Amino acid sequence: MNDTRLSRPHRTFAVDTSPTHPAPPPPHSPRPFGRGFLLWIVLFAASLSLVGRAASLTLEGATAPISPAAAGSIAFVNAATGDEIRLIEPDGSNNRRLWAHGLADPHGVYAVDTLSWRPDASEIAFTSSHENWCSIDLTDIFAVAVDGRNYRRITQAPSCAGLSAFPKGTVRVPVENDNIFGESYTGFVYFQGAPSVLPVSLPPGGSTVLTFNDVADFGDGVPQVGVIVHPSGREISFATAIDVKAGQTLTTGKMDLFVPDIVWEARSPTWRSSGDQIGYILNFNSMFTLPPNPPPLVLGQELQTNQSVLPSFIDHLAWGPPSRAQQLLYRGGEPFDSQGVYLTQEFSAAAGQKLVSHEVWEDIRGLAWLPDGSGFVYAVEETDDSFQSIRANIFEYNFATKQSKRLTNFGDQFVGEVSVSPDGRQIVFDRSASQEPYAPADLYIINRDGSGLRLLAKNGRAPAWSPGALKTPQRAFMPVVVRPR
Template identity: 35%
Template sequence: MLWSSGDMGVETGLRFVSNLVWKPDGTELAFDSSHQSACSQYDSDVYSIRADGSHLRRIPNKPYCGENTDLPTGTVEVTFWNYSGYSSPFVVYFEGAPAPQSYAIPNGTSLTVTFQNVLDYGDKTQWGVAIMGMYRFLAMDGGADVIPGQTVKISLTMGLGYRSWSHHDSTWSHDGTQMAFVFGTDTNPYGIPDDDRTIGAFGSHLLQSSSDSLSLPMNSRYLAYGPTEALSNKLLYAGYNPFIGDGGDHIYLATEGQMEPGEVLVNSTDLNGFGFKGLDWLPDGSGFVFSMEEEFTHKANLYHYSFATGQSTRLTDYPTGTWTRELSVSPDGTQIVYELQTEGENWYDNPPMDLYIMNLDGTGEKRLLVENGRSPEWGIPQLIPDVPNNPVPGLAGLNPSSAKVGGAGFTLTASGSNFVSGAVLRWNGADLPTTYVNATTLTAQVPAEKITSAGSANVTVFNPTPGGGESGSKTFTISENVAGGLSHTLYLALIRR
């Protein structure tokens, strides 16, 4: 296990980790996580962790909750005025505080909460939040500039609750110098330099603002930087724009810094689809693979888009009640690993998932033996350990090397060289139940039915992959069981008369 969220003490709802993505040099794995949603303004944030499981960090919205820093601290008193229409217990938090708190605040009442040891982020406003399930209550009057060693008092009016107030769908630039992500349902993705360690840094928009606010799609997601140097300033993403064509979901290819949302490559309605559930580049940049809902969200299948043809090819044909979701393409571009959901319809209901793998042409589908596996991300080549090939075995001798017809089953011992765990003895090409003793010795059980007639058998040793192979053969002789015993001679005495 590389990392676990642990126990944050106060729950706000379902915890999830999604959208795993390796930094191109293999030193860090970025992911979206809601494990600190109780002590953040956001439902989820983008984190990264080193390949050895160390140095967890929050990328935008630093530092993460409870992180040790040298920043000075102050005290903040927040009076929460509840006009939300809800009276359930609320989790309350102020940005920079070491931990969240939980209180009942009946609708139409107020409660003052004191947050001590609040980190001072410098000359900037820090914000309070009240949380109930998937709703977050924020307000323009709910912020303050923390003053070290002093107490600041503010009010936060809880009115309309926000959902999907999160950082998500992160992606590294081709050279690993920048992280991009989507905020909430914002139309414009954000980017933040990887070396920006500024406290509270949020990043900046990657596409230029336009006077026509309707030009950018809504609910941008599945953001992915181009995988090659030639495509390093390209952004592939999905989004919904009701003002383009028939208003379906689209996949765009944009250039970082441009004014418009980019070229529409795929329109879901052109494929009789509805919305997208996953998206990943082919490593050489020749196309991409995507998951798309069909039958008004009642199922989803995988497609391959080729830039050369400008066409999308359907790869799977799953029935109603089955959905393909997040996916990842192998580093050599030949295989796809993906989530497959066969129960429920709403991802937030936390339905069980399986991980499947198949070839890029849609053949060779296999289920991976991972219980409820999610958010697959293929390892990059420099992180995949080199597994040495097994040697070809050498067979030197058999003991015994012969048997009589009709004899009982017996244990056959093979001696030789380069035997590996998993090696098997083969009798005329058929595997025998084999026990690995060491690199020079194997034993196998030979049943009586193998020696029911005279003749011979070819015995070999087979080492499994990677590498491996079959040894030269030795002959095992099966001879007739010739009857033997005492010799009797009859003498006839002749008597002359």
């Protein structure tokens, strides 16, 4: 459980890890074709400029009363743009913007995903790809306070703007295309602490030296590395590791260019109930945890200490409520096999207990604890006789009975992310007519007994119900003394 800065991911099985999607690529979430090419264009430009509707269990439109104990607000991603986090009250009022990345994104290659509230409802952690041009990761974990301030990058800290606070050096990275098949290489290279990627295009056997100016020096003994950035993936070049020195020009070891078949990405943030740690998933199936304000570049502690026993792909990581503070839920799957919901202990060497099991084509799309720790709710796809997904519905698992029960019965709609109200009586979820992850979606609320389904907001996905009333950070102001003239 050492605080690790870099470790090579356990490569288990191939999935589509190209930047054709700005969010993590679970097997059930193929991304729209063509985004990789668009992201390629955007990166190149940046580098140049910088260097069942009717089958429901309930009557749709019925009112689900909001109890006083269901106080708080619901955060969600704007499904129409994918670039902002919004807040709305459970009764549908006060729909307002909390935060947006504000970057020009005409081709829609950046996206915000997976929101998680700090237990005191003071800030939100989330996944986004909008800073992948100044990070080794395709997606990173970020946090922002409920007043829209204190934005920061948690994984691979600091944020792009935060690099300005550090002294700068220059790094030269020799690169060579040693492709044994005689193919040209066209892509990008990024070096940790640099303001952006640099483009590179080399014929077979070709070589050059890329010069990164204004590279942040994070202090003595902090190694920084280069990473290959390609539409098909990302891979770190450990041969380029070097301790950057402010005011100096240093040359790294040689980077051999190739087309990577994996991608570095941080996703699925979750807060510990104590509020002092943020857990997340790195790449296919590594679990880590970081403090809310980590030092530069650290990966954090391993949340699960024996990666080899975990399923090949994991997501929907969820730390338990106070009554189960040391437990985690996650969705785990194996290619061509099965998937399910697992319960494990923090810092365990075991995969944990598989509580719910589904066929590989019955994808689990959302997962959330019940606030009292008595169970959890999850959304899972259901198939027809030809194993084609035709809908996704919400189920509830109870730890005492070890049974799941159906809460919704949508005939041709797909539930995605789910979140439970602080009193445990209601569920907010996104719902779409399409299985595709970024298809148009709306937010709905339903009672835990399956009654009272109602529309909360149009154009919303990835909802997260705050654990209580929002806690706005207190700020100190100095008095102003006006002297008479």
